[in-house]
Amino acid sequence: xxxxxxxxxxxxxxxxxxxxxxxxxxxxxxxxxxxxxxxxxxxxxxxxxxxxxxxxxxxxxxxxxxxxxxxxxxxxxxxxxxxxxxxxxxxxxxxxxxxxxxxxxxxxxxxxxxxxxx
Amino acid sequence: xxxxxxxxxxxxxxxxxxxxxxxxxxxxxxxxxxxxxxxxxxxxxxxxxxxxxxxxxxxxxxxxxxxxxxxxxxxxxxxxxxxxxxxxxxxxxxxxxxxxxxxxxxxxxxxxxxxxxxxxxxxxxxxxxxxxxxxxxxxxxxxxxxxxxxxxxxxxxxxxxxxxxxxxxxxxxxxxxxxxxxxxxxxxxxxxxxxxxxxxxxxxxxxxxxxxxxxxxxxxxxxxxxxxxxxxxxxxxxxxxxxxxxxxxxxxxxxxxxxxxxxxxxxxxxxxxxxxxxxxxxxxxxxxxxxxxxxxxxxxxxxxxxxxxxxxxxxxxxxxxxxxxxxxxxxxxxxxxxxxxxxxxxxxxxxxxxxxxxxxxxxxxxxxxxxxxxxxxxxxxxxxxxxxxxxxxxxxxxxxxxxxxxxxxxxxxxxxxxxxxxxxxxxxxxxxxxxxxxxxxxxxxxxxxxxxxxxxxxxxxxxxxxxxxxxxxxxxxxxxxxxxxxxxxxxxxxxxxxxxxxxxxxxxxxxxxxxxxxxxxxxxxxxxxxxxxxxxxxxxxxxxxxxxxxxxxxxxxxxxxxxxxxxxxxxxxxxxxxxxxxxxxxxxxxxxxxxxxxxxxxxxxxxxxxxxxxxxxxxxxxxxxxxxxxxxxxxxxxxxxxxxxxxxxxxxxxxxxxxxxxxxxxxxxxxxxxxxxxxxxxxxxxxxxxxxxxxxxxxxxxxxxxxxxxxxxxxxxxxxxxxxxxxxxxxxxxxxxxxxxxxxxxxxxxxxxxxxxxxxxxxxxxxxxxxxxxxxxxxxxxxxxxxxxxxxxxxxxxxxxxxxxxxxxxxxxxxxxx
Numbered sequence: 006x007x008x009x010x011x012x013x014x015x016x017x018x019x020x021x022x023x024x025x026x027x028x029x030x031x032x033x034x035x036x037x038x039x040x041x042x043x044x045x046x047x048x049x050x051x052x053x054x055x056x057x058x059x060x061x062x063x064x065x066x067x068x069x070x071x072x073x074x075x076x077x078x079x080x081x082x083x084x085x086x087x088x089x090x091x092x093x094x095x096x097x098x099x100x101x102x103x104x105x106x107x108x109x110x111x112x113x114x115x116x117x118x119x120x121x122x123x
Numbered sequence: 124x125x126x127x128x129x130x131x132x133x134x135x136x137x138x139x140x141x142x143x144x145x146x147x148x149x150x151x152x153x154x155x156x157x158x159x160x161x162x163x164x165x166x167x168x169x170x171x172x173x174x175x176x177x178x179x180x181x182x183x184x185x186x187x188x189x190x191x192x193x194x195x196x197x198x199x200x201x202x203x204x205x206x207x208x209x210x211x212x213x214x215x216x217x218x219x220x221x222x223x224x225x226x227x228x229x230x231x232x233x234x235x236x237x238x239x240x241x242x243x244x245x246x247x248x249x250x251x252x253x254x255x256x257x258x259x260x261x262x263x264x265x266x267x268x269x270x271x272x273x274x275x276x277x278x279x280x281x282x283x284x285x286x287x288x289x290x291x292x293x294x295x296x297x298x299x300x301x302x303x304x305x306x307x308x309x310x311x312x313x314x315x316x317x318x319x320x321x322x323x324x325x326x327x328x329x330x331x332x333x334x335x336x337x338x339x340x341x342x343x344x345x346x347x348x349x350x351x352x353x354x355x356x357x358x359x360x361x362x363x364x365x366x367x368x369x370x371x372x373x374x375x376x377x378x379x380x381x382x383x384x385x386x387x388x389x390x391x392x393x394x395x396x397x398x399x400x401x402x403x404x405x406x407x408x409x410x411x412x413x414x415x416x417x418x419x420x421x422x423x424x425x426x427x428x429x430x431x432x433x434x435x436x437x438x439x440x441x442x443x444x445x446x447x448x449x450x451x452x453x454x455x456x457x458x459x460x461x462x463x464x465x466x467x468x469x470x471x472x473x474x475x476x477x478x479x480x481x482x483x484x485x486x487x488x489x490x491x492x493x494x495x496x497x498x499x500x501x502x503x504x505x506x507x508x509x510x511x512x513x514x515x516x517x518x519x520x521x522x523x524x525x526x527x528x529x530x531x532x533x534x535x536x537x538x539x540x541x542x543x544x545x546x547x548x549x550x551x552x553x554x555x556x557x558x559x560x561x562x563x564x565x566x567x568x569x570x571x572x573x574x575x576x577x578x579x580x581x582x583x584x585x586x587x588x589x590x591x592x593x594x595x596x597x598x599x600x601x602x603x604x605x606x607x608x609x610x611x612x613x614x615x616x617x618x619x620x621x622x623x624x625x626x627x628x629x630x631x632x633x634x635x636x637x638x639x640x641x642x643x644x645x646x647x648x649x650x651x652x653x654x655x656x657x658x659x660x661x662x663x664x665x666x667x668x669x670x671x672x673x674x675x676x677x678x679x680x681x682x683x684x685x686x687x688x689x690x691x692x693x694x695x696x697x698x699x700x701x702x703x704x705x706x707x708x709x710x711x712x713x714x715x716x717x718x719x720x721x722x723x724x725x726x727x728x729x730x731x732x733x734x735x736x737x738x739x740x741x742x743x744x745x746x747x748x749x750x751x752x753x754x755x756x757x758x759x760x761x762x763x764x765x766x767x768x769x770x771x772x773x774x775x776x777x778x779x780x781x782x783x784x785x786x787x788x789x790x791x792x793x794x795x796x797x798x799x800x801x802x803x804x805x806x807x808x809x810x811x812x813x814x815x816x817x818x819x820x821x822x823x824x825x826x827x828x829x830x831x832x833x834x835x836x837x838x839x840x841x842x843x844x845x846x847x848x849x850x851x852x853x854x855x856x857x858x859x860x861x862x863x864x865x866x867x868x869x870x871x872x873x874x875x876x877x878x879x880x881x882x883x884x885x886x887x888x889x890x891x892x893x894x895x896x897x898x899x900x901x902x903x904x905x906x907x908x909x910x911x912x913x914x915x916x917x918x919x920x921x922x923x924x925x926x927x928x929x930x931x932x933x934x935x936x937x938x939x940x941x
Contacts, residue, residue, distance in 0.1 A: 020160075023158070023159075023160030023161070024160070027155075027161065028144075028154050028155050028158035028160070028161045028162070029140050029143075029144065029154065031158075032136065032140055046128070046132075060159075061157075061158070061159055064159035064160065064164065065157075065159045065164050068159065068164045068165075068167045068169075069164070069167060071167075071169035071170065071171075072167035072168060072169060072170060072898060073170050073900075075167065075170070075897075075898055075899070075900060075902075076163065076164075076166055076167040076300075076897060076898030077167065079847045079848055079897055079898075080163055080847070082846070082847035083304070083845060083847045083848075093157075096157065097157040097159065097164070100143060100153055100154060100157050101157075101158070103139060104136070104139060104140060104143065104154065107132065107135060107136030107139055108136050110132045110136070111129065111132040111133045111136050114125050114128050114129035114132055115129060
């Protein structure tokens with residue numbers, strides 16, 4: 006339950022941060038949630054990772070679909086990913102997920118020891 | 124709290140964010156770049172995106188509307204000319220911001236700032252060349268002139284404000300893709316950037332000369348050979364003003380210096396600098412036929428300027444209606460006004476005059492500090508010393524000191540030798556017409572509201588550089604052409620080679636009076652035309668130089684002379700004509716001289732194909748490929764032996780020169796290979812050249828490159844030369860000598876046909892699209908039609924047509940804070 010709440014909160018807060026802050030606002034969001042909703046470090050990491058993976062994958066996939074992949078096919082040649090829009094979305098999601106996971110993990114260590122050891 | 128894992132985790136997350144927030148080599152900052160709410164995904168516009176909007180814009184004076192049609196062409200309705208310029212700036216920025224700023228960076232020699240120094244410092248060398256040529260000075264002078272004129276000043280101020288109001292309120296996601304790829308942000312726009320763009324066009328169109336190569340040629344070849352390799356006149360050319368036209372005696376006769384023979388023509392100094400040059404075949408076609416040759420009885424005007432076929436395209440199409448004018452055509456993102464187009468009374472178009480307005484002077488400095496130089500029998504202090512700072516992406520700044528002489532800035536010296544690797548002991552100052560102050564924008568501003576021939580003529584009076592052939596036609600039935608520009612009056616041979624810079628006697632002595640510029644109005648033959656050929660025959664009183672391509676003009680005039688009851692559809696056929704006049708003249712010569720007995724079966728096969736070729740460079744034809752290889756090898760057979768002896772920068776003779784020489788004299792002296800004891804004949808070299816082509820043709824066949832379209836491989840190429848953002852391998856014919864002058868990265872950048880009937884009937888197409896965003900479906904809208912030779916009707920929208928189904932989106936603009 007905590008895991009689910011934490012993950013959903015990170016998704017929500019990360020999305021909001023994207024409206025006002027630079028891209029690394031998602032790290033603050035994951036960090037904050039992880040401090041406020043105590044979990045074991047491993048689970049915290051997973052929350053942040055999953056939250057950003059889902060958020061960035063969904064957002065990118067949505068925009069890509071309404072764009073008929075015009076742009077992603079071009080970017081996926083420059084990067085180079087063989088022109089695959091799918092791979093570009095996957096990499097986008099992984100980049101977000103790593104930052105989200107790392108930030109959430111960092112936050113989890115800020116909690117009092119007993120909480121961590123529950 | 125566990126301090127050690129916390130710190131470890133904090134550090135590694137921070138390091139990851141740092142890594143993803145910065146560019147590493149070619150890799151963009153991946154976090155910023157891929158973040159769906161900030162990065163490139165924001166540039167993936169929905170294909171059904173709506174451009175309808177209600178905007179309050181701080182710089183606007185009155186309400187205005189922009190109607191976008193199905194091709195995203197804006198039809199702007201504004202209550203004042205200033206508002207029209209403001210909206211034009213806003214739209215240019217909205218759809219083309221990156222390109223317009225990038226081009227001004229190129230003009231100002233600042234590309235290293237955003238691209239880095241380049242392989243072998245090529246980009247930095249380019250930047251230094253632009254600064255040393257004095258591009259920024261030239262733009263500053265032009266700006267002063269623009270701001271002297273109250274109309275162009277007001278218009279430019281409004282345009283700049285429009286650009287800046289867009290930039291200021293642009294959301295992070297709207298930042299054009301290229302900024303994200305290269306990791307930088309736009310600067311505020313300014314009138315100086317408009318002037319820089321204008322000077323960039325001047326560089327592109329009037330920044331070519333062969334002075335250094337010709338100076339070296341003069342040291343290697345005898346005077347007699349020089350005349351054979353670089354003749355001043357092309358006999359087959361059909362000038363813009365027909366042969367036999369009578370010219371009045373000149374207003375001004377420049378005098379060659381007394382030392383011209385000893386210090387100039389017979390001087391044998393050589394030099395090693397390799398210059399940066401704009402695309403050689405920046406050319407164009409334009410013509411206007413009078414009503415007596417058209418079906419409608421009204422004039423038709425046509426223009427297709429040949430420029431780099433870039434993406435985003437160099438042109439942005441629009442209609443602008445104000446109380447003062449109703450104009451339709453193409454504009455340059457980066458500058459106000461319509462450049463090529465038409466209004467309710469008349470139409471105009473341009474081709475490049477290609478006159479030589481850039482010369483070099485050898486400067487003798489007292490010592491290595493280059494503070495003083497020898498001039499008029501005394502050491503003279505340099506007029507100015509400018510220290511240029513080059514900010515370079517990924518490297519510390521570099522400084523460059525440029526000395527200024529009475530002639531102009533010192534372009535090459537021991538500290539800078541262009542693109543050459545050898546350093547030079549000598550110094551050369553450049554004198555360039557585009558560095559004089561002038562206000563070319565005023566011409567386009569006034570053409571927009573021109574209603575008569577007189578208006579057109581007075582609009583032209585502001586135009587100094589780059590010299591252009593302005594063609595004109597009006598609904599009242601006038602057709603006219605002027606080669607307009609401020610051209611130096613040169614004595615014969617002046618500026619062909621680097622000139623002595625030790626006194627004032629080699630300086631330009633004055634300008635050709637503008638009334639003496641070649642021109643023609645309503646000629647009996649019923650048409651005026653230009654295609655960068657020589658403007659006049661040798662009876663013209665002034666020296667013109669010699670770099671004028673003859674063939675497109677020849678065919679245009681031949682065809683127009685034969686045509687009658689002309690319709691716009693006939694003009695489309697003519698503009699996309701793939702017939703090759705150069706080949707028409709060369710083919711019989713080659714076939715007369717080939718020794719067929721020396722060919723094997725494969726060779727005979729290719730030769731047979733060449734014989735059957737109907738001289739059309741259509742995309743599927745193989746004849747043009749055979750011809751191309753054959754002629755290239757023939758040039759090598761004839762000239763390699765003489766030219767390969769020198770490692771200095773040299774220029775091979777033009778194709779037209781060799782062809783004319785061989786047609787006139789089958790014993791042309793260069794045919795003989797100086798490295799062999801025997802004396803080669805034309806038959807021998809023609810046959811050897813063919814035999815050398817055979818393996819090339821077999822190879823081309825292997826890679827499916829035997830069809831002309833595939834061999835030539837035309838692209839609409841992204842300004843950063845990224846294939847992913849370009850449209851490659853376009854199936855289009857034509858080529859250098861064809862009216863349809865589509866080459867690999869260069870060609871008809873805007874084809875326009877305007878029939879001046881009561882309700883104007885106009886057509887146009889360019890190899891690009893209205894949006895500069897590679898993520899927009901409007902990025903390359905017109906490319907395929909352009910390649911196929913198809914046109915779009917240019918719709919001059921009336922106020923009564925706002926409910927027309929061609930209007931897809933409307934932007935309502937009102938003054939106020941955003």
